[in-house]
Amino acid sequence: MLGEDELRDAILLVFANKQDLPNAKSTAQITEKLGLQSMRTRKWYIQAACATSGDGLYEGLDWLSAQLKNAS
Secondary structure (H helix, E strand, C coil), X not given: CCCCHHHCCCCEEEEEXXXXXXXXXXXXXXXXXXXXXHCCXXXXXXXXXXXXXXXCHHHHHHHHHHHHHHHX
């Protein structure tokens, strides 16, 4: 999907949700599984999060907001 022409300049934020659970994958594991390191021309960020408590949500959105400000 990210290979589509319309999305070539899209910024990617991934929330690694459910981090409160003992079997949650780490951000490093998710980064590897999604192949994010191979996206050298795209800005991306992965944020550990727990949606039920809100942990990590603002940090991820703050990063996205800063990227969008810098892009304009």
